[in-house]
Amino acid sequence: DSGVTQTPKHLITATGQRVTLRCSPRSGDLSVYWYQQSLDQGLQFLIQYYNGEERAKGNILERFSAQQFPDLHSELNLSSLELGDSALYFCASSVGQTPYNSPLHFGNGTRLTVT
């Protein structure tokens, strides 16, 4: 058990809808990262927050947004969903600001299916 909790585990929704994925980091971790895993693209970095502030953006679509709250949990909001958004979404947390010297700990992911 990594200590990172993601909810829900599975989500099935229709095209055009909006969903929210939630992540609770390990106790003491200040950084939260979001990754998308799909068969064709592999693991793609979406966005990172450190202690409530956005630190880095990767291949995140404009239809997607995220935030980290004062209690350090994070939410990833996906809107105007398309079939191609179907994927496994991972949250990871770490103590420090960069993965260079602060390894990431991953949750078990939320599997999103858009029909």
Next chain:
Amino acid sequence: GDSVTQMEGPVTLSEEAFLTINCTYTATGYPSLFWYVQYPGEGLQLLLKATKADDKGSNKGFEATYRKETTSFHLEKGSVQVSDSAVYFCALSESGAGSYQLTFGKGTKLSVIP
């Protein structure tokens, strides 16, 4: 930009066979290198890491050596077990300010048969 290239899978081995999964990288600076493992239905777990050239990371019988001259970080294990069946990801993270991303390879699926 940074990138990681892993050998294509899937890889199928018999129990007690020797494992090598190749990984090469492209980076502008001096990255830290990682191997993560993903067991079925679970998130990624850090397997081992190396932070500078010639460092050897090791854990659970797995080893990888940071080779700057060949920009490689190949994963090896002398005798695999059925429980090692998983997907293995090579990854890098650059040093320095502004380097917040962990860049992953596409993963190599390993199946170990009894």
